[in-house]
Amino acid sequence: DGGITQSPKYLFRKEGQNVTLSCEQNLNHDAMYWYRQDPGQGLRLIYYSQIVNDFQKGDIAEGYSVSREKKESFPLTVTSAQKNPTAFYLCASKTGGNEQFFGPGTRLTVL
């Protein structure tokens, strides 16, 4: 059953902690993306990767980091430098025909 999985579904972080959100896809897609969704603000692009071992900053990359060591995996680390990390985080991948698909999301809350 092909798709994009994100874990955990809910994540709680204390002030000053780094946390890593997992994103895995078995769709054999080259391009993967991380978005942040806040109420009333729409989706904002954090980082994206067109191919393994390569990634670029999106519109709001400050306080985040990513890696792309495997085609299937694109983890996002929310660092302590991110001042307002509470949000809904969505991972996506793109087909060769440029159709974008999304995972179920991770809701991060800072305690």
Added chain:
Amino acid sequence: KQEVTQIPAALSVPEGENLVLNCSFTDSAIYNLQWFRQDPGKGLTSLLLIQSSQREQTSGRLNASLDKSSGRSTLYIAASQPGDSATYLCAVRRGRDDKIIFGKGTRLHILP
């Protein structure tokens, strides 16, 4: 800079009615346009993808049109059902490897 607008932000419609959701974009030089559905607390589900060379796409009760010259797309939902209640987002891609730009969505509520 490409901007995508969806008006209205929210819409309530009685069950059974046909309805149209609107999406406008400021730069007509797009590669494709995609419509998504998002249920509360969930990820986005792809509904329809329209390439720049196409005028419309259909899937079941959904029909999406694209008019690049006027910078507009519409999503037509026939015979609406309570299960259609969700937020609908449109997104445009400028080039093949470009990021997509999202509208803020229209929150649709179908009244039983």
